[in-house]
Amino acid sequence: MPVGPLVVQVAQLRRRSGSTSRLHTSAPLDQVLLTPASAADSRVPEGAPADCDFVLESYDGGVMVTGRVRAPWSGVCRRCTAPVGGEVDIALKERYCDPPARGEPEDEEAYPIEGDAVDLAPLVHEAILAELPLAPLCREDCLGLCPQCGADRNHETCSCVAPRDPRWASLDVLRSSS
Template sequence: MDPFLVHVAVLRRVVGTNVEQLLVGPFDPDGVLGPTAMSTSRIVEGAEMTMEIVLHSASRTITLTGTATAPWSGLCSRCAVEVSGEMTAPLDELFVEKVGEDDDVYRIVDDAINVGPAGREALIVGLPLLPLCRPNCLGLCPSCGSDRNETTCSCEAPKNDRWAALDGLSSLGDTD
């Protein structure tokens, strides 16, 4: 059974009530939520997602607030070392009993709601596009590729930043 499927019949019986839930289950049960082309950041493969939520019943809707938490990892966008941590994303979603053709809303189906997709979506949206190993990471030398956080290389300081950037690109292409 899906650990993120919540039965809400009792909650809906009295409009205006709240219920708190702590749910834990696989972030990616089907193995389809890998890294995107946009970034190296991803939720760690095989990780659990924890959702601490409050459900609130209105007449034909249920609101979901709270947080979703999972470990993530990626590569520093400047020096390419592995970066990892735990991410908590805020949730604020609406589940609707009946909708026309609008598939953009979460639904209440047979007096149950599946809160997993809302948690996954919030975590994926919250992943850093350009992760950094530290706020002031110095990156790699565009000429020799050495890690400027660890060593000082003897490459000449570029005369002009614009050309230096192009040099960096061409030297990357020349290697191998």
């Protein structure tokens, strides 16, 4: 039987199709669930909670979960390495279904109802993982660091000259011999 702040007992809800219940909670996130699958350069800070606001509605065969998840994220700007952060704000609509009867195909689009409970934690973690910025910027027009001296070009100007593209060097030879 799953346990945790995002586990909801749905036996009562499922007694009558079309019944609804609401879950509004601030749940701590599991870093283990968030980290390994993430290709993002940003992450949810350790210990930061996700604000979850869900409506569960029973239907014949399962429970529909609609709602919203919000969580903070932090990372570094991909151009200038300044710390950046923000909030993911995700609208969700997912189904939880009974496990398939013997011989029936599994509904791969749905999350499982385990016993009389639904565990919203996998739903929340997967949604946040998918939404974390891949390569965040401190601002759209961040000027980045000088590749030669490392100066932050948002705050200072340096006198470095961009190296010449070696593909033009042979043209220079032609030019000077004419």
